Amino acid sequence: MSTFGFLEYEDASPQVKAVYDDIRAARKTDYINNFWKAIAHDPVLLKRTWEDLKATMAPGALDTLTKELIYIAVSVTNNCQYCIYSHTASAFGKGMTPEMFQELQQVIGMANETNKLVTGYQVAVDARFQPPLSAQK
Amino acid sequence: MSTFGFLEYEDASPQVKAVYDDIRAARKTDYINNFWKAIAHDPVLLKRTWEDLKATMAPGALDTLTKELIYIAVSVTNNCQYCIYSHTASAFGKGMTPEMFQELQQVIGMANETNKLVTGYQVAVDARFQPPLSAQK
Amino acid sequence: MSTFGFLEYEDASPQVKAVYDDIRAARKTDYINNFWKAIAHDPVLLKRTWEDLKATMAPGALDTLTKELIYIAVSVTNNCQYCIYSHTASAFGKGMTPEMFQELQQVIGMANETNKLVTGYQVAVDARFQPPLSAQK
């Protein structure tokens, strides 16, 4: 279910098929998940989103699993059920252990709590935390 | 600046001083940042929050820097300026490089975008992503 | 399903019936959607919300469809499923084309992404963007 329904491979234009093929190759599976089939009705968005996501989630200064954890942290904070479900499954597939999942949730919970304590107590930023930061020079 | 002002060490009760001492020892610095001095007017909250945070952010299945990155991801998504400023400074102090910071922001941005595309396109969760997940067994 | 169940027309007080009648007249349909039947247990809220909504969504400096698009943008950002579903249906009914829907989602996604990049990079506001703005004088 999605606004325009799911666009299956066999019904797709060559432009969409090319993206589906690249998803399949990159993920080493024939399965195309619902998100891509939902936005494929907008081929420009499909192509751009897939290419941006592929580049963003590739290993770099941060490894792929760390990026998945960050993705989950955002999705839980935003309360995006689809994203939590799909990226939690994906993270387990990439080596997240139950212990890692548990610590991830602990940090997400704690960060959400202290974010609000800071806000509710109207705490001004310490001068030493003001950007630009010398540490990164 | 904060609702009740900042409670300085010399004005604090023995109970609060004990927490401040522990913060100083754990962080190897005399500096107590504004957040703790703002909530110290509630000694029970101060003690509980510090102890929970210390335990939550300690290295475990996830290392300390990864936990800081997750913390920043939550804080940016929640738009908590104090938290972003203090934990970004903290992460640089714990070894985050500019490249890591940049990839972190890329993932946060991308996750926030796709969270909303999923939501706007009303995408139903794939059956295979439904919990409970076999991967973690 | 809703906290108090749905208050149907035949079970409603004259005060609630009058609002239902006005909704039907304004929308040229006998159908009263679940939202109104859920809040009708509070007739004061029902009446005020309907009258405010009717006035707010009426054509003015902005046309009705543009207002629906803005409503959807808020609802997607807030992740309010009911609101997304009902206003997406409503917008299609008022002339939104698939192309308009697609561009709407593109802008919502992009705005959510850049909102977070701005926040994560701790960007100070340019002096020229500070209100009050000369443009509106």
Next chain:
Amino acid sequence: MSTFGFLEYEDASPQVKAVYDDIRAARKTDYINNFWKAIAHDPVLLKRTWEDLKATMAPGALDTLTKELIYIAVSVTNNCQYCIYSHTASAFGKGMTPEMFQELQQVIGMANETNKLVTGYQVAVDARFQPPLSAQK
């Protein structure tokens, strides 16, 4: 002010200068606003974000001003001050009148209110609003 400071044109690499030149050309002004100078420390992000934004905000099925209004609606809901300030200024520059601004804020306020009434009253979605929607076929 921003995490890494602002990267000025004269200090930028040819790759960054090319993006700055394109921003200037597209906007018909020499002024580069802080957002771009803050993220320019990550040239890949700079280039991708600018190109995506330029394409997304271009006139299409929706005109440019309508897209700005949607952008503001997201930014207000996310409470992103920089984004509100810069896009409000931009929208006035593109022809938003005070009356349009006022109606925009009315809709944003109303949508945020009813989003929460729906949520608090736990209202189930009407069957007729369930996607996929026939209207867009």
Next chain:
Amino acid sequence: MSTFGFLEYEDASPQVKAVYDDIRAARKTDYINNFWKAIAHDPVLLKRTWEDLKATMAPGALDTLTKELIYIAVSVTNNCQYCIYSHTASAFGKGMTPEMFQELQQVIGMANETNKLVTGYQVAVDARFQPPLSAQK
């Protein structure tokens, strides 16, 4: 500072003056706070918002102070600085003690934390919590 600047009493139309007068009478002070002077450029919004707010915050089944605490809880969760500042001041003026403020912040922090634990652990709703609820009959 606000988009259109602050509309002072002496510069206001009779329609706006009437609302200002009612605010002054209801609050037993000549002071009109910035919010009202910012939105007064839209007299219809000013009047409607003031009347709705006055009715909503009046003592009823819930007393005025409890309503202020709820208002603060929403504002902290939304990270609306102006709202937190003004309603915290207002709540102290209506009898909130430091102990009440502290417990309020504890509950807000805890609720934000457990909201995210529930979400991250993908917890399905217990059948007995499903509306409609028998308790309110």
Next chain:
Amino acid sequence: MSTFGFLEYEDASPQVKAVYDDIRAARKTDYINNFWKAIAHDPVLLKRTWEDLKATMAPGALDTLTKELIYIAVSVTNNCQYCIYSHTASAFGKGMTPEMFQELQQVIGMANETNKLVTGYQVAVDARFQPPLSAQK
């Protein structure tokens, strides 16, 4: 349904059973709701969250029902369905009347609306609302 499934009493370790026993004793019911059974796979989180919640929600300067109302206000604003469902049921069990529920939702809706009007109109904080506040001294 939850990430790791629900940990039932008979399958639990002594450490988890001790928390379950305390929940049952404190709530005077054998029923353990899904949230606890979902997070029980992390016994440290289970114990800490239960103890913090029990202490936070206990009557103090604010009574238990007021704390439930605040909890609901946060949960509605965060759009956390599980939390809304469980705490609404809990609040009715603790004496919330339909009239109190209705006024609660009115305040939540109004606060969310005015939060956004303040933000959209870019309203600066009045000097007199700036912390630290004299009222609490």
